[in-house]
Amino acid sequence: MSIRWFHYAAPQPFYGLAGKLWPWFAALALVLALIGLTIGLVLAPADAVQGEGYRIIYVHVPTSWMSMIIYLAMAFWSVLGLVFNTRLSGMMTRALAPTGALCAFLSLWTGALWGKPMWGTWWVWDARLTSELILLFLYLGYMALTSAIDDPRRSDRAGALVAILGAVNVPIIYFSVKWWNTLHQGASVSVTQSPSMAQTMLWGMLIMALAYWMMAIALVLYRVRSLILWRERHADWVRQLPEVRGMA
Amino acid sequence: MGHHGFYVWGSYGVAAFVVVVEVVQARMARRQALREVCQAQQVDMDERGASS
Numbered sequence: 296m297s298i299r300w301f302h303y304a305a306p307q308p309f310y311g312l313a314g315k316l317w318p319w320f321a322a323l324a325l326v327l328a329l330i331g332l333t334i335g336l337v338l339a340p341a342d343a344v345q346g347e348g349y350r351i352i353y354v355h356v357p358t359s360w361m362s363m364i365i366y367l368a369m370a371f372w373s374v375l376g377l378v379f380n381t382r383l384s385g386m387m388t389r390a391l392a393p394t395g396a397l398c399a400f401l402s403l404w405t406g407a408l409w410g411k412p413m414w415g416t417w418w419v420w421d422a423r424l425t426s427e428l429i430l431l432f433l434y435l436g437y438m439a440l441t442s443a444i445d446d447p448r449r450s451d452r453a454g455a456l457v458a459i460l461g462a463v464n465v466p467i468i469y470f471s472v473k474w475w476n477t478l479h480q481g482a483s484v485s486v487t488q489s490p491s492m493a494q495t496m497l498w499g500m501l502i503m504a505l506a507y508w509m510m511a512i513a514l515v516l517y518r519v520r521s522l523i524l525w526r527e528r529h530a531d532w533v534r535q536l537p538e539v540r541g542m543a
Numbered sequence: 544m545g546h547h548g549f550y551v552w553g554s555y556g557v558a559a560f561v562v563v564v565e566v567v568q569a570r571m572a573r574r575q576a577l578r579e580v581c582q583a584q585q586v587d588m589d590e591r592g593a594s595s
């Protein structure tokens with residue numbers, strides 16, 4: 296296969312590619328969310344122990360996963376940016392941050408709403424919850440820092456450092472339930488063990504997770520196009536774009 | 544949803560709200576970027592006109 300990876304690492308071709316791709320990911324996200332919600336809210340039975348309250352799992356687990364995956368993706372783009380000095384990397388990192396922050400927020404929010412009826416408390420300062428809260432702060436710190444520095448190059452570099460250093464926190468979140476004695480339960484799904492939940496519930500959760508994946512990709516592709524436009528605002532190719540000519 | 548309705552719908556409601564916020568924010572950011580592109584291009588044209 297001769298996909299020209301480095302060709303698409305340049306802002307101009309990627310702008311076009313992202314524009315073609317995002318509607319497909321958005322459509323996939325919508326279809327998967329409808330299937331996932333039908334399974335989670337209609338088809339899946341109530342939990343033997345937790346009753347209907349467990350249904351929070353279909354939002355809580357996917358958003359928690361995404362909050363970690365998106366941060367790792369930011370660290371990945373940051374390494375690429377620092378090593379190869381590609382212009383797109385900083386923009387991709389920046390486009391990922393808002394969705395990651397909101398996923399971390401949703402993870403904490405739905406966790407609190409799940410904790411109250413099941414544990415009797417909205418919040419405890421245990422390892423899993425605290426490290427996820429730190430992840431939210433890392434996202435907010437990244438966004439505050441990058442928006443405070445005007446020069447795009449310097450802003451990208453400073454952001455890349457935060458993204459890479461902060462990535463240490465992600466394995467801490469993931470393994471926190473193993474390393475420390477926490478109130479939070481262990482992993483519901485793992486590669487080595489058969490899942491500790493019913494088939495229907497598992498499918499609902501996985502499909503919802505996939506829906507969140509697709510939504511995140513669609514949003515990031517859409518957002519990075521705005522960033523490319525702004526940074527390339529003096530470029531000739533931007534002037535030639537139909538959406539720019541239409542505005543003039 | 545039994546007696547857990549508040550917690551379950553509180554989760555789904557806020558999650559849905561966040562999706563709406565993200566979509567609206569992304570669209571506004573694009574419109575803003577397009578506006579600023581037009582301004583920048585206008586400035587470039589004026590400068591070119593002034594220097595020639």
